[in-house]
Amino acid sequence: MKVFGREPVVVLNTLSAVLGLIVSLGVTSLTAEQAGAIVAVVSAVLGGIAAAMTRPVAPQAFTAIVASGATAVAAFGFEVGQETVGAVNTLVLAVLTLLTRVQVSPAPPSAPTGPQSV
Template sequence: MKLFGREPSLWISTIGSLLSLVAGFGLDWLTPGQAALVIVALNALVGVANGLRVRPVSPVVFTYAVGSIAALVAAYGVDVSQSIVGLVNGAVLSILALLLRGNVSPVESLPEAVQVHPGKSPY
């Protein structure tokens, strides 16, 4: 996966160094801790983008994204309780199940002649 022709890790490291530079000036709106959390959120969002491209889609990447974004929001002083994060995670997973369930189907058992048994080669 590439973003604007570059690997995501290059973008994240560049953004991280720029945020660290800005945080180093002692501005009120960005502390070093908040800069680190922005990088965590960016990593989670890039992980979600990558997770969408992999099949089957793993709901876990979305759970990490919700948790890291909640940590970022809390770092800026918004009161985010664990119950709210859990509710949002539950909603995200329900939406994912609704969207992705149509892409998953059960696999029928293979005929006995085709099944591979431990220790026996099918050939």
């Protein structure tokens, strides 16, 4: 399955990174906590969708968890601005997408989503 001629994981992670960039540029008038919460939730949701669309699930799920966690830590664990929150999210997503890309492949539409009983 392709989305805009690309693999869904690449498209979803790019979309998440673009949203992080929008936040980091200060296009919105959000506080750092609000921006961090939005970016973390969007990263988690899009990462979950991407994980469901790939096999094996673990590398993409790891990417989503780390990206969301890093964003949440940057927003709530440190006194940083929304620019830093967006930058952390974008950097983590870019690096992990490049590292895990060789370990996953698109799942066929009829691929099972859970363990198979024998």
